[in-house]
Amino acid sequence: MWLKRKIFDEEHDMFRRSFRAFVEDKILPFHEDWEKDGIVPKSVWTDAGELGFLCPCVPEAYGGAGVDFRYSMVVMEELAKAHASGVSFGLHSDIIAPYIVHYGSEEQKKRFLPGCVSGETILAIAMSEPNTGSDLAAIQTTAVKTDDGYVLNGQKTFISNGWLADLVIVAAKTDPKAQPAHAGVSLFLVESSREGFKRGKKLKKIGMKAQDTSELYFEDCLIPKENLLGDEGAGFYYLMQQLSQERLVVAVCAQAAAKQALEWTMEYTKERKAFGRSISRFQNTRFALAEIATEIALGEAFVDRVVEDLLEGQSPVVAASMAKWWVSEALKRNVDRCLQFFGGYGYMEEYPIAKAYLDARVQTIYAGTTEIMKEIISRNMDL
Secondary structure: OOOOOOOOOHHHHHHHHHHHHHHHHHHOOOHHHHHHHOOOOHHHHHHHHHOOOOOOOOOHHHOOOOOOHHHHHHHHHHHHHOOOOOOOHHHHHHHHHHHHHHHOOHHHHHHHHHHHHHOOOOEEEEOOOOOOOOOHHHOOOEEEEOOOEEEEEEEEEEEEOOOOOOEEEEEEEOOOOOOOHHHHEEEEEEEOOOOOEEEEEEOOOOOOOOOOEEEEEEEEEEEEHHHEEOOOOOHHHHHHHHHHHHHHHHHHHHHHHHHHHHHHHHHHHHHOEEOOEEHHHOHHHHHHHHHHHHHHHHHHHHHHHHHHHHHOOOOOHHHHHHHHHHHHHHHHHHHHHHHHHOHHHHHOOOOHHHHHHHHHHHHHOOOOOHHHHHHHHHHOOOO
16 A cells, blocks of 8 residues: 655664564564553663664764664664654654753763763753743753853743753753843753752653653752853754754654554454445545555655755755644544544543544644744745
């Protein structure tokens, strides 16, 4: 049914088989318990790191394999297919670690990246605040410069990996009076062991329940000057540069999740009988599933094409925004349509389609809402 994907070669397929075996052995038997606990054990991270499944794109000089984004793509797709939504390897490896790779000093790379690759250092990024939402230029967290470094004060929320994280990239204002406002934003590498670093409550979500999400507080948290990431005042620029890959990561995961939801639904409709025949034989079912399959195929082709641009060294800001909003909205829409075919069973959490429905909702919100994606696209249309 699906078009042959040309983006992967035999080495990627071998890597996929290896990671799929890891998922079946180390993740799937335990994921339901992790959902009850609201967190994934740190041992899963070190197990993955030992086998080379974390930060594969990090250069060999810092412990990684130095391979291309497609290996990370394999990891994200297999986790989505397994519906292992609590295991945020993509966030760690492909959203946060690149900040250190691209903007970190040589000393910072040597100090932090090997632990990221091994799974001993789990990463988080703290941008969102209770009253700012998508307006990063309006953040209130401050980093006041001193003779010894910076004193960090403020509050962050909706921080994925916030409870597990050993190292957090924190966006803070080093110059609250800067004009334009975003010129005063800087990024800092903050170890969770630092005095003044405090974790708030684990936030209760309607979906993705095994992935820890929490509030973070910084109370007179002293950060040495060596932990400034890149240049002071350049944080907003760094965030804008890296957010395109973050949005592409969301698109990859959402695309794979939609494909898996359709597979579950096709199988179920062939087994479920109504009025003496499988419900897959009814025209309404067949046409609806054909529509969903076509949308998924179109999304997959577009996402693969954007990844190709990334591999060629381009920064696909607009295309990644298009992919993120289209695929995440399609996931939300089509998982809902798939669930309808399960009838009452689709409302039961023991069926994966129910969990997929709940997990899908956030995809149109984080990494920039659908509305923000449309704003980015329209600004580049010479309107």
